[in-house]
Amino acid sequence: MIAPKDETRIGVYVCHCGTNISAVIDVEALAEFARGLPQVALARDYKYMCSDPGQELIKQDIVDKKLNRIVVAACSPLLHEATFRRVAEDAGLNPFLVQMANIREQVAWVTDDPVDALAKAKAHVAAAVRRVSKHEPLERRSVDVTPRVLVVGGGIAGIQASLTLAEAGKEVILVEREPSIGGHMSMFDKTFPTLDCAACILTPKMTAVKDERNIRLLTYSEIESVEGAVGNYKVKVRRKARYISEEKCVGCMACIDQCVFTKPKFPNEYDQGLGLRKPVYMPFPQAVPPVPIIDPETCLQLSKGKCKQNCVEACGERGAVLLDQEDTIEEFEVGAIIVATGFKAFDPSVMPYYGYGRLPNVYTSLEVERLVNAAGPTGGKLVLRDGSVPKRVVIVHCVGSRDKNYHTYCSRVCCMYSLKLAHLVKEKTDAEIYNCYIDMRTSGKGFEEFYNRVQDEGVHFIRGKVGDISLVPPENGEQSNRMTIQVDDTLLGKVRNFDVDMVILAVGLEPQPDTDDVRRMFGMSCSTEGFFLEKHPKLAPVNTANDGVFLAGVCQGVKDIPDTVAQADAAAAKALALIDRGTFELEPNTAVIDEDNCSGCRICNNLCPYDAIEYDEEKEVSRVIPELCKGCGTCVAACPAGVITGVHFTNDQIFAEIEGMLFDAMPDLLAV
Amino acid sequence: MSEKPKGKMAFYWAASCGGCEIAVLQVDAKILDIAAAFDIVFWPCATDGKTRDVEKLADGEIDVCLFNGAIRTSEQEYMARLLRKKSKVLIAFGSCSQEGGIPGLANLSNRKEIFDTVYKENSATFPENPDDLRPQHETEMPEGTLYLPVFYDTVKTLDQTVEVDYYLPGCPPEGDNIWAAVTAILEGKLPDPGSVIGAHSTVCDECKRIRTEKKIKKFYRTWEIKPDPDTCLLEQGLLCCGIATRAGCGALCPEVNSPCIGCQGANEGVQDFGARLISALASVIDSEDPEEIDQIIKDGIPDPIGTFYRFSLAKSLLRRKKQTV
Numbered sequence: 003m004i005a006p007k008d009e010t011r012i013g014v015y016v017c018h019c020g021t022n023i024s025a026v027i028d029v030e031a032l033a034e035f036a037r038g039l040p041q042v043a044l045a046r047d048y049k050y051m052c053s054d055p056g057q058e059l060i061k062q063d064i065v066d067k068k069l070n071r072i073v074v075a076a077c078s079p080l081l082h083e084a085t086f087r088r089v090a091e092d093a094g095l096n097p098f099l100v101q102m103a104n105i106r107e108q109v110a111w112v113t114d115d116p117v118d119a120l121a122k123a124k125a126h127v128a129a130a131v132r133r134v135s136k137h138e139p140l141e142r143r144s145v146d147v148t149p150r151v152l153v154v155g156g157g158i159a160g161i162q163a164s165l166t167l168a169e170a171g172k173e174v175i176l177v178e179r180e181p182s183i184g185g186h187m188s189m190f191d192k193t194f195p196t197l198d199c200a201a202c203i204l205t206p207k208m209t210a211v212k213d214e215r216n217i218r219l220l221t222y223s224e225i226e227s228v229e230g231a232v233g234n235y236k237v238k239v240r241r242k243a244r245y246i247s248e249e250k251c252v253g254c255m256a257c258i259d260q261c262v263f264t265k266p267k268f269p270n271e272y273d274q275g276l277g278l279r280k281p282v283y284m285p286f287p288q289a290v291p292p293v294p295i296i297d298p299e300t301c302l303q304l305s306k307g308k309c310k311q312n313c314v315e316a317c318g319e320r321g322a323v324l325l326d327q328e329d330t331i332e333e334f335e336v337g338a339i340i341v342a343t344g345f346k347a348f349d350p351s352v353m354p355y356y357g358y359g360r361l362p363n364v365y366t367s368l369e370v371e372r373l374v375n376a377a378g379p380t381g382g383k384l385v386l387r388d389g390s391v392p393k394r395v396v397i398v399h400c401v402g403s404r405d406k407n408y409h410t411y412c413s414r415v416c417c418m419y420s421l422k423l424a425h426l427v428k429e430k431t432d433a434e435i436y437n438c439y440i441d442m443r444t445s446g447k448g449f450e451e452f453y454n455r456v457q458d459e460g461v462h463f464i465r466g467k468v469g470d471i472s473l474v475p476p477e478n479g480e481q482s483n484r485m486t487i488q489v490d491d492t493l494l495g496k497v498r499n500f501d502v503d504m505v506i507l508a509v510g511l512e513p514q515p516d517t518d519d520v521r522r523m524f525g526m527s528c529s530t531e532g533f534f535l536e537k538h539p540k541l542a543p544v545n546t547a548n549d550g551v552f553l554a555g556v557c558q559g560v561k562d563i564p565d566t567v568a569q570a571d572a573a574a575a576k577a578l579a580l581i582d583r584g585t586f587e588l589e590p591n592t593a594v595i596d597e598d599n600c601s602g603c604r605i606c607n608n609l610c611p612y613d614a615i616e617y618d619e620e621k622e623v624s625r626v627i628p629e630l631c632k633g634c635g636t637c638v639a640a641c642p643a644g645v646i647t648g649v650h651f652t653n654d655q656i657f658a659e660i661e662g663m664l665f666d667a668m669p670d671l672l673a674v
Numbered sequence: 675m676s677e678k679p680k681g682k683m684a685f686y687w688a689a690s691c692g693g694c695e696i697a698v699l700q701v702d703a704k705i706l707d708i709a710a711a712f713d714i715v716f717w718p719c720a721t722d723g724k725t726r727d728v729e730k731l732a733d734g735e736i737d738v739c740l741f742n743g744a745i746r747t748s749e750q751e752y753m754a755r756l757l758r759k760k761s762k763v764l765i766a767f768g769s770c771s772q773e774g775g776i777p778g779l780a781n782l783s784n785r786k787e788i789f790d791t792v793y794k795e796n797s798a799t800f801p802e803n804p805d806d807l808r809p810q811h812e813t814e815m816p817e818g819t820l821y822l823p824v825f826y827d828t829v830k831t832l833d834q835t836v837e838v839d840y841y842l843p844g845c846p847p848e849g850d851n852i853w854a855a856v857t858a859i860l861e862g863k864l865p866d867p868g869s870v871i872g873a874h875s876t877v878c879d880e881c882k883r884i885r886t887e888k889k890i891k892k893f894y895r896t897w898e899i900k901p902d903p904d905t906c907l908l909e910q911g912l913l914c915c916g917i918a919t920r921a922g923c924g925a926l927c928p929e930v931n932s933p934c935i936g937c938q939g940a941n942e943g944v945q946d947f948g949a950r951l952i953s954a955l956a957s958v959i960d961s962e963d964p965e966e967i968d969q970i971i972k973d974g975i976p977d978p979i980g981t982f983y984r985f986s987l988a989k990s991l992l993r994r995k996k997q998t999v
C-alpha cells in the first residue's frame with residue numbers, strides 16, 4: 003500500500019478548529035501554499051480534522067491517493083498527535099510518518115493580525131513538510147509489567163488508593179514513614195462541611211489496611227532507592243528500627259505501663275507537642291499498626307545504655323521488645339508507583355508580627371485540631387495553656403497563603419477548616435469568635451451552606467488582613483496573656499483594634515520539606531509552588547513525567563479530603579490500567595548511543611534526569627536503557643562525540659525543520 | 675601497481691604554516707610508493723613548477739590534489755578554483771583547509787585591524803613605517819603596474835570556496851591516515867564523496883587514562899597543576915578537548931600529560947566543534963549556582979574562543995566576529 007520508497011507523497015491537512023484557527027488564518031490560502039511545496043501530493047482544509055469525518059478524510063486519502071507522509075496543521079501535538087498517529091496506523095501507514103504543525107496555540111491564538119498569522123502559519127507548515135520527509139518509520143516495543151503497586155505515604159490518599167487496588171485483587175506495598183498510617187486526617191476531630199467525625203471515617207479504613215491480605219503495610223519505613231522503569235521498578239525500603247517487633251506484639255501496652263518513666267514526660271509529636279508521652283508510646287490510640295514504638299532519643303537504654311529495661315520484662319515471654327533491633331532493608335518489585343506524600347502545615351514562626359512561639363496563646367490550626375479532639379491531649383476540652391477557657395477567640399485566615407512573601411497560592415482548605423474550627427470552638431466554649439479573612443472561599447459542595455450556618459451561629463466575620471498581634475499592656479502592674487488584634491477592616495474602611503485571649507492561625511499547606519529528594523527518586527518534576535507536577539492538568543491529571551508513577555492527594559496540589567479521596571481512586575485506576583494489561587508500550591523516540599563509536603568519555607553518565615544511562619565498564623562504552631529514556635535530548639546535546647542520536651529528533655530532521663521555518667529566507671527550498 | 679599507468683598528483687599550500695607539507699613525509703619510506711604510483715605534476719614547496727603549467731593541463735587531468743591551508747587571499751582563491759577544475763579528486767588536507775585552522779582565528783578581526791596591528795601598532799613586526807603605508811592590491815611603478823593578492827576580511831575554508839571531495843583532518847594530518855587515504859585512492863576504495871577520511875570516534879577512545887563520572891569544580895591552566903598520569907585530564911580540571919576531537923592521533927598529547935587541543939577537529943556528524951565541546955563541558959560543571967558557574971568559567975577559561983574554536987572558527991556556525999560596517 004505504501005508508495006515506492008523513492009516517491010514521497012505528503013498529504014497536508016489544514017484544520018479550521020471551528021473558528022479557533024480559521025478566524026485568524028486564511029486556511030484556504032494556507033492549503034494552497036502547501037500544495038506548492040515539494041513532495042506535497044495534496045493539501046486540504048477542513049472544519050474539524052480531529053472529528054470522525056476529518057479522520058476518515060485522511061484515511062481515505064492515504065489509501066486512494068497513496069500518501070505516505072501526513073502533515074496536520076492544527077492544534078498542539080500534545081492534544082492530538084496521538085489521534086492522527088492512530089489515523090495513519092489505521093490506514094496502514096507507520097504512525098511516526100505524521101507531523102503536526104501547531105498553528106492554533108502558536109499562531110492563531112497569539113495574534114489577530116491575519117497577514118502575520120498567514121506568514122507564520124506558512125513557516126510552520128513548510129517546517130513540518132520538510133521535517134516529515136525525513137521521518138523514518140519506527141516501531142514501538144512493549145515490556146511486561148509486574149502486577150504489584152507501591153504506594154508511598156499512608157495518609158488518606160495512600161490509604162484510599164491502597165484499598166481500591168487491594169479490592170481489585172492487586173498486591174500493594176504501602177510505605178509510611180511515621181509509626182502509624184492516617185496522615186493529617188487522623189489528627190482531626192471533625193471534618194468540614196458535614197462535621198462528620200474524622201475517626202469514624204478514617205479508623206475503619208486504617209483497620210481495613212491492616213487486615214487486607216493484599217496490602218503489605220510498612221510503617222516507620224522510607225524508600226531507600228528506586229531503580230528500573232515503568233512496569234518493572236526495583237524498590238528498596240528501609241524499615242527503621244522501632245525496637246518492638248510488629249510480628250510478636252499483641253498491642254497489650256504493658257511495656258508502656260511498666261516503663262521506668264512512670265509519667266509521660268516528652269512532647270508527643272503527633273499532638274503537635276501539646277501532649278506528653280513516654281519514650282515507649284503509641285502515637286495515638288487508634289494507630290495502625292497498633293504496636294508501640296520506642297524513641298531512641300529519649301529511651302534511657304538506647305540513648306545512655308543504662309536502664310532497668312522494665313519494658314522487656316513487662317513483655318515477658320512474648321519477647322516483642324527488641325532493644326537491639328536494627329534498621330533492615332527490604333526489596334520489592336513493582337510495576338507502578340503511587341506517590342501520596344501529602345503536605346506540611348506552614349510554620350508561622352517566620353512571621354514575627356503574629357507572635358507564634360512567642361505569645362503563649364497563639365496557636366496554629368493544627369494544634370487546635372488536637373485540642374478539640376476527644377482523643378487529643380486535653381481529652382477534647384478547649385483550654386489555653388494555663389488551663390483557662392478562652393472567651394474571645396480570633397481566627398486569622400490565609401497565614402502563609404496568598405502572601406507574596408510566603409506562598410502566593412490559595413491553600414483552598416483554610417477558609418473551610420476555619421469555619422469548622424469556629425463552629426467547634428464556639429460549641430465547646432461559647433466564646434465570641436472572630437474570623438478575619440481576605441476573601442471567603444467556599445466553592446465546594448455544601449460549603450456555602452456551611453458558611454451560612456456558622457454565620458447564623460453568631461460567629462463574627464471581619465473582612466481584612468490582620469496586621470499585628472501584641473500583648474495587652476500590663477494592667478495594675480500585672481501582665482496577662484491577652485492580646486490586641488489590629489486588623490484593617492476593608493468593609494468599614496478603617497483599622498480596628500480589639501482584644502482576644504486566643505489566636506488561631508489558619509496556616510496554609512505547603513510541600514513537604516523533602517519534596518526535592520522524593521521528586522528525584524521517582525523521576526518527577528515540581529510545579530513552581532513546589533508540589534509534584536502532573537503530566538497535564540486536564541489530559542493526565544494523576545500521571546507524571548515518569549510513566550509508571552502516579553499522584554494522589556495534596557502532594558500534587560492543595561485540596562480537601564473529598565478531592566483527595568477522588569484523586570486517590572483515579573490514581574489507583576490508572577495504576578490498575580497499567581498493571582492489569584500486563585504489558586506497556588514504549589515510545590520509540592528515545593536516545594540511542596552508537597556503541598561502536600562511543601569513546602567512553604563518560605560526559606553523559608550523570609546527566610540523564612531519568613537515570614537512563616549506564617556505563618559498561620568492560621566495553622568502556624555508555625548505553626541508554628530504552629525503558630527509562632524519555633527522549634528529552636539532554637544527553638544528545640551533551641555528547642561531545644556526537645554519537646548519541648535522538649530517534650525522531652535527528653540532526654537531519656531538526657535542520658530540515660529549521661530550514662522549513664526559514665522558507666521565505668531560502669527561496670530555493672520552494673522549488674518543486 | 676607498477677603495471678598501471680601512473681596517476682597525476684598535485685600538492686598546494688595556501689594559508690597555513692607549512693607543517694602539512696612536512697607531514698606528507700610522515701609516510702616515511704612509503705613516499706617512494708607514492709612516487710611510483712603518481713607523477714607529481716605540481717608541488718611548489720618541493721619541486722619547481724609554475725601556475726601556468728597547471729593552467730595548461732586539461733580539466734580533470736590531475737587525479738588527486740592534496741590542498742592544505744585556508745583561503746584568505748585572492749591568489750589562494752584563484753589557486754583553489756584552478757586546482758578544483760583540474761583535479762578529479764580534491765582533498766582538503768589538514769585543519770586549515772578543512773576548518774580554517776589557526777589562520778581562521780583571524781576572523782575575530784578584519785583586514786583593517788590586522789594591517790593596523792602589523793604595519794602601525796606593532797613595532798616589532800614593522801619597525802619603521804613613518805608614512806603609515808599599507809600593502810596595496812595595485813601599485814603603479816615606472817616599470818608598470820604591480821599586483822599583490824587581495825587580502826580578504828574573512829578567512830574561508832576550502833569548501834566554503836570550492837567543492838571538496840574528501841577531508842584529511844589534523845594539524846597536521848597523521849602519517850597513517852595520509853597513507854590510508856592514498857591507499858584508498860590507489861585501490862579505488864574511496865568512501866562517499868564529502869566524507870572525512872578518519873576515525874568515527876574521539877580521542878578518549880584512544881586514551882588510556884582512567885575515567886569516572888565527571889564533575890568539575892575548577893578548571894586549571896596547564897602550568898597550574900602537575901596532573902596525575904593515570905587519571906582523565908579533564909577530571910583533574912585540565913580542559914582536554916579529547917572528548918570532542920576526532921580520534922586518529924593515538925591520544926598523543928594526553929599520553930605526555932598535555933591536554934588535547936582539538937587539532938583533529940570534530941567527530942563524524944558533528945556540525946560545530948566548539949558548540950559541542952561547550953555543551954559537553956557545561957553539563958559537567960559541578961554547580962547549580964549560576965554565579966558560581968560564571969566564576970568557574972571566568973577563572974579557568976580565560977580565552978573561550980581560542981579554546982573551543984582554536985582550529986574551527988572559520989568552519990563554525992559563528993564563522994567570524996560581527997563586522998561593523
Ligand SMILES: Cc1cc2nc3c(=O)[nH]c(=O)nc-3n(C[C@H](O)[C@H](O)[C@H](O)COP(=O)(O)OP(=O)(O)OC[C@H]3O[C@@H](n4cnc5c(N)ncnc54)[C@H](O)[C@@H]3O)c2cc1C
Nearest residue numbers: 155157158159179185186193194343344345555556562563
Ligand atoms: C488544620 C487543617 C484542617 C483540615 N481540615 C479538613 C477538613 O475538615 N476537611 C477536609 O476535607 N480537609 C481538611 N484538611 C485538609 C486535609 O488535611 C487534606 O486534604 C488531607 O489530609 C490530604 O491527605 P493526604 O493523604 O494527601 O496527605 P497527608 O494527610 O499529609 O498524608 C501524607 C502521608 O504521607 C506520609 N509521608 C510523607 N512523606 C513520605 C515519604 N517520603 N515516605 C513515606 N511516607 C511519607 C506522611 O507521614 C503522611 O502520613 C485540613 C487541613 C489542615 C491543615
Ligand code: SF4
Nearest residue numbers: 610631632634635637
Ligand atoms: S534522551 Fe534524555 S532521557 Fe534519554 S537517555 Fe538521554 S538524557 Fe536520558
Ligand code: SF4
Nearest residue numbers: 600601603604606641
Ligand atoms: S558522552 Fe558520548 S562518547 Fe562520551 S560516553 Fe557518553 S555516549 Fe559515549
